[in-house]
Amino acid sequence: MKPSPRSSALAGAVLWVILALPPVRHVLESELTPQVLVQIPLLALAGALLARLFSRRLDTVMRLWNDGGIPGLLLASVAGMTWMLPRLMDASINEEGYALAKFLTVPLLVGVPVALSWPKSGFVTRGVLLLEVVATAFRMGWLYLVSPERLCSNYLLGDQQRLGKLLVAIGVVIALVLAWQLIWGRVRVESPQ
């Protein structure tokens, strides 16, 4: 059974608050890998859960401004790319202003638009986005692996390289799952809502 919009939103808000708790922040930000692979994705998830509360209310706006989900997904991609920049991840630890920006923009500009746009997008848009996710995982992984210097001054080179390896592995896994799904799996290709 799908949880009601209210309970989803509540879960989202709770997740958001938990992630903002100083001890949790400390654990997740003490190394680069958990910040990139746990904290930021969970912040986006919190936003996505919250979005269910107002997805109905935004119907007209969505119809006018989010045709096929493409503008929303573009917005999320741009915001997501911003938080891939090592300099910003660094700043979000050193300066409270950047930390606040991360805690607001990742849920609201990545999680919410993805949740509102994904159901509206067609197979092609989703396909391009997913392939871009895989390609980005490879590119970022490669970058972290070969960068001769520390890209974030708060983290060690070894941490950076571990993240690189994990990103490449994640890229491989997503690519294999997608290929498996398309070749042997059951894929529903319905028209977007």
Place this chain on the structure above:
Amino acid sequence: MASLTLYPAEERLEGGSRVTFDLYMITAVTLFVVMMLIGLTMRMTQATWLNVNPALFYRLLSMHGAGMVGTASIATTAVMWFFLRKYVGLHLWAFVANYVLFMLGALCVIVSIFFGGYGALWTFLYPLPVHGMGLWSNNASALFLVGYLLIGVGSLVFYLDAAAAIIKVYGNLGRGLGLQWLFGGEINPDHPKAVVASSMVIIANSLGILAGSVVLVMNLVNIYYPQITLNALFAKNLTYWFGHMYINATIYMGVMAVYELLPRYTGRPYPISRPFIWSWAASCLFVIVVYPHHLMIDFAQPRWLTIMGQVVSWSAGFPVFCVTAYGAMTNIHRSGIRWTMPSRLMALSMFGWAAGIVPAILDGTVRNNLVMHNTQWVPGHFHFYLLLGVLSMVLALIYHVLGNRANAVPNSGLDRTGFFVYLIGGLIFTLAFLSAGHQSVARRMATHLPEWTLTDKVGSVGATLVVLGMLYYAIRIIVGLLGRPVVIDTSHAHPADTAG
């Protein structure tokens, strides 16, 4: 099973579909002529008949390589679209988006070469793009790479739309490929070969484009952040994975024209079979892993990759090729076929593919590659199957469409002369390359040693004939496509009734 009706109603092009198809094909034949003229200029420069300075030569070589590969790709994409749309619901917007993105990408490539001086060839091998040595800037290289990215996204949009359409009808791409009949079960005789081939192309080429998009962006990163250096061998692996698959896909898209049209001209069914399904499944896998045959000389390459490249080279193109060539020959044999332009071009395409694949396999063998690597043997084999194989497949479809519009299968004396000139020219041109390769003449050289120029001169004569033949085709095609169609219902006509 493909229809035996010469011009089935469901293939008729109307409205937006017609405009888009015509745009693709007119663009393709025009670009082919321009790129061939560039090729002729290069060949005559090697022959010392023209004096083009080396900096310009490498720009022309970059334009010719990228331009020909791109043009072959959009032309064969149009072939795939033409047939696949009969079986599954393709969206015209995706086909149009591919065209628009291709043109934008081509514009970037042209500007980067002719205004930015880019000359690091179509293979953009790292780190050459950032070593312009004053001939081109890093920005020019970046623009070239962005052009490729745009072209790649265009192809991807088209493939994803095609994938969605195939999945909607058949459940998944595996069923589109016919994998459910590999080991048993009664094969549905109506399962279209175009769907099998399209499924294979979508799987293989999407993976290639993914690899390409990674290595292209990493090259861009390196251009603007030179402190991030890439592992050149790894970058080369990805680049060839992408490039090899992209150009290979053109033959697999183009061959749909033979599957669909040949039976109509022989009047004989060309049914799907288990060997056919096996061959496409095998080639789908092999084509993905065959690229290391481009890296046999790279001694630092892991040994197992080189061995895989060698072993798979012997088998990658073979299954589909054998099944197709054998199938085509048995379809033609004693069918009483009447030779007209489309059927003639299809037979030529089978010959071009067959004859081109042999020197390719020879070169894909480590022992031979030690001697043949980067000699003109390589342009010899790929010009063989691109010029005589792939282009003939595309031309066969266009001539077929012209026949539909004019309500008479094209076969005029001029057409036959054009065909003959193209064929003879093509043979002289490609055999001259192979002969030069046999003498170890290096490829990709602006200036040749005096001992090498004999094959250059012979090649230039052949190339001139090819250009003349192609110029004739292009004019004939553009006039034919832009002309008014003859409106008579021909949906039940057989070739014998209409050949003129």
